[in-house]
Amino acid sequence: SRSSSQLTDSITSLFTKRRLDEDTLQDFEDVLIQADLGVETAMRITDRLSEGRFGKEIAGAEVRRILAEEIEKTLVPVALPLELDLEKKPHVILVVGVNGTGKTTTIGKLAAKLTRAGLKVTLCAGDTFRAAAVEQLKIWGERTGSEVVAKQIGADAAGLAFEAYDRALENDSDVLIIDTAGRLQNKAELMAELEKINRVLSKREPDAPHTVLQTLDATTGQNALSQVEIFRNVSGVNGLVMTKLDGTARGGILVAIAAKHRLPVYFVGVGEGIDDLEPFKAKDFAGAIAGLPVT
Amino acid sequence: MFDSLQDRLGSILNGLTGRGALSDKDVSAALREVRRALLEADVSLEVVRGFTDRVREKAVGAEILKSIKPGQMVVKIVHDELIATLGETQVPIDLNAPAPVVVMMVGLQGSGKTTTTGKIAKRLTERQKKKVLMASLDTRRPAAQEQLKILGEQTGVATLPIIPGQGPVEIAGRAEQAARLGGYDVVILDTAGRTHIDEPLMVEMAEIKRRAKPHEILLVADSLTGQDAVNLARSFDERVGITGIVLTRVDGDGRGGAALSMRAVTGKPIKLIGVGEKMDALEDFHPARIADRILGMGDIVSLVEKA
Numbered sequence A: 001s002r003s004s005s006q007l008t009d010s011i012t013s014l015f016t017k018r019r020l021d022e023d024t025l026q027d028f029e030d031v032l033i034q035a036d037l038g039v040e041t042a043m044r045i046t047d048r049l050s051e052g053r054f055g056k057e058i059a060g061a062e063v064r065r066i067l068a069e070e071i072e073k074t075l076v077p078v079a080l081p082l083e084l085d086l087e088k089k090p091h092v093i094l095v096v097g098v099n100g101t102g103k104t105t106t107i108g109k110l111a112a113k114l115t116r117a118g119l120k121v122t123l124c125a126g127d128t129f130r131a132a133a134v135e136q137l138k139i140w141g142e143r144t145g146s147e148v149v150a151k152q153i154g155a156d157a158a159g160l161a162f163e164a165y166d167r168a169l170e171n172d173s174d175v176l177i178i179d180t181a182g183r184l185q186n187k188a189e190l191m192a193e194l195e196k197i198n199r200v201l202s203k204r205e206p207d208a209p210h211t212v213l214q215t216l217d218a219t220t221g222q223n224a225l226s227q228v229e230i231f232r233n234v235s236g237v238n239g240l241v242m243t244k245l246d247g248t249a250r251g252g253i254l255v256a257i258a259a260k261h262r263l264p265v266y267f268v269g270v271g272e273g274i275d276d277l278e279p280f281k282a283k284d285f286a287g288a289i290a291g292l293p294v295t
Numbered sequence B: 001m002f003d004s005l006q007d008r009l010g011s012i013l014n015g016l017t018g019r020g021a022l023s024d025k026d027v028s029a030a031l032r033e034v035r036r037a038l039l040e041a042d043v044s045l046e047v048v049r050g051f052t053d054r055v056r057e058k059a060v061g062a063e064i065l066k067s068i069k070p071g072q073m074v075v076k077i078v079h080d081e082l083i084a085t086l087g088e089t090q091v092p093i094d095l096n097a098p099a100p101v102v103v104m105m106v107g108l109q110g111s112g113k114t115t116t117t118g119k120i121a122k123r124l125t126e127r128q129k130k131k132v133l134m135a136s137l138d139t140r141r142p143a144a145q146e147q148l149k150i151l152g153e154q155t156g157v158a159t160l161p162i163i164p165g166q167g168p169v170e171i172a173g174r175a176e177q178a179a180r181l182g183g184y185d186v187v188i189l190d191t192a193g194r195t196h197i198d199e200p201l202m203v204e205m206a207e208i209k210r211r212a213k214p215h216e217i218l219l220v221a222d223s224l225t226g227q228d229a230v231n232l233a234r235s236f237d238e239r240v241g242i243t244g245i246v247l248t249r250v251d252g253d254g255r256g257g258a259a260l261s262m263r264a265v266t267g268k269p270i271k272l273i274g275v276g277e278k279m280d281a282l283e284d285f286h287p288a289r290i291a292d293r294i295l296g297m298g299d300i301v302s303l304v305e306k307a
């Protein structure tokens, strides 16, 4: 993409026949900042880069490689495949996140993956607030051949989740995926409603929801860190999906999130289509931040 | 979080009492902290660079007001420059054109276009007594047209009937015609979200513009956007020539640096802000409030103003 080639150009020009000095490191840190790593994380990685290399001549390609490696080190431990405990039937996946980050679309894509793997999936239209959120999920239900449990707008989401659990039991589903309304993490009242879904579900099945996925929009800046912090506390997020990586944003805040929270990152969204959900690969993600050519 | 700029500047500059003007050295030290503060607020790096250059020019040699500390003096200069960059005056939606005036909404996926379409329609209907028609040109996202239809029902604003199978450009034409025949004052076109490097969709957006001849093209953008703000604002502006920006999710606790980035690279005014999901959660843009938020403070500014 355009931005990664811009990064490539800038790093190459920065480091061709240049000594690794303060100015060079500063420019280098800037490259990371432009990928949304944040000042602190960018400084930390730059410091590591300079260790043992300060004052030495170093070429652009080499710097890119080391940079990618440093970022990759942080990301490798969180690059895990989503594994569902199918002993729990239905295995309950709750999907949460800030407005418009891609919850409903990710649910559709995930349902497609699971049904293709031979699992029976039920979807719960737990966004009972936003206009046509139910209709949107129903279309994904049709696309993936999954039953959708829904109620009218304004219905209690927790109550609906409870009913959907029973419905999934009844229709012998392997997986129940619950959509929720988008909400900003600083809205205490809305966050409390989310908490209620967990509380109500656990009355039905103590371990439910078994998986709580949070979607993060790759174009989001430093606020994504606080999104994870609070959603994790309130709804027990235990896995992340980063969406919209098909644009020019690199989603570098994920590096800080990985360092701080060590939550698995299961997938990345790379488009609006049903197949545009890919496993998160630490090496590719780090390479894109560092401006390495796509392999 | 943000007492920090004041604190950091304080520890650097507060030793300088008794001198009359800010020296180049003092200012440089302070600007390093300002730079960091802006980056932490998600202001795009290239915009930060230009910004700190302008602050430097204004700060070096500036007389320090007797009643405040040098650190506070720098913060005041930064704050004033933030407001100048964000745009000092409020620029409302311009409806000064022959009816039906076409307003086109564009932006990335999920930025808030459809919601904002409903909010603006409601506002124009209620406050300016305009007869408004809304039309969804989003034939891509599941239930996108249905979403606008429901918002129309909620707000009592007319929506263009959905005809399955029509493409966006065709719908734009039909909307314009329906607005003309129906005696509407304003027609708002909600478009599908698109990534600015998705060439076919960017071409489609330009075609919609050609067909609909909008008087206003509003870029709807998330105030939580990070460094990508410059790329997206510039791309949309280059491709269709936006006339203004609407920032959404300002009710979040983001620092909102994207506002500064987008305004700086396009020069286009921020016309409105979205402050919630409900249809009345739309407000005029006040640069001082966003400036305070970017700097994460209110106190020092009022202190300076009293000085």
Ligand SMILES: Nc1nc2c(ncn2[C@@H]2O[C@H](COP(=O)(O)OP(=O)(O)OP(=O)(O)O)[C@@H](O)[C@H]2O)c(=O)[nH]1
Pocket (backbone or CB within 6 Å): A097, A098, A099, A100, A101, A102, A103, A104, A105, A106, A127, A130, A133, A180, A181, A182, A183, A215, A243, A244, A245, A246, A247, A268, A269, A270, A271, A272, A276, B109, B110, B141, B193, B195
């Ligand atoms: N380009 C791109 N667009 C995406 C991706 N994932 C989702 N989208 C789009 O982003 C927009 C918002 O997605 P939704 O799935 O509706 O997001 P949401 O989190 O459910 O939104 P709310 O329910 O309103 O909070 C839609 O236009 C999606 O098509 C992605 O990976 N890439």
Ligand SMILES: Nc1nc2c(ncn2[C@@H]2O[C@H](COP(=O)(O)OP(=O)(O)OP(=O)(O)O)[C@@H](O)[C@H]2O)c(=O)[nH]1
Pocket (backbone or CB within 6 Å): A099, A100, A130, A182, A184, B107, B108, B109, B110, B111, B112, B113, B114, B115, B116, B138, B141, B144, B191, B192, B193, B194, B247, B248, B249, B250, B251, B252, B273, B274, B275, B276, B277, B281
């Ligand atoms: N908190 C808050 N949420 C908002 C605001 N504006 C929009 N939203 C929410 O953001 C989500 C996406 O809004 P939409 O209006 O569907 O966004 P869009 O740009 O039309 O999305 P696509 O058509 O899929 O590209 C919804 O959940 C809205 O309720 C706002 O100012 N504040």
Ligand SMILES: [Mg+2]
Pocket (backbone or CB within 6 Å): A103, A104, A105, A127, A133, A179, A180, A181, A182
């Ligand atoms: Mg949704």
Ligand SMILES: [Mg+2]
Pocket (backbone or CB within 6 Å): B113, B114, B115, B138, B144, B190, B191, B192, B193
């Ligand atoms: Mg829309």
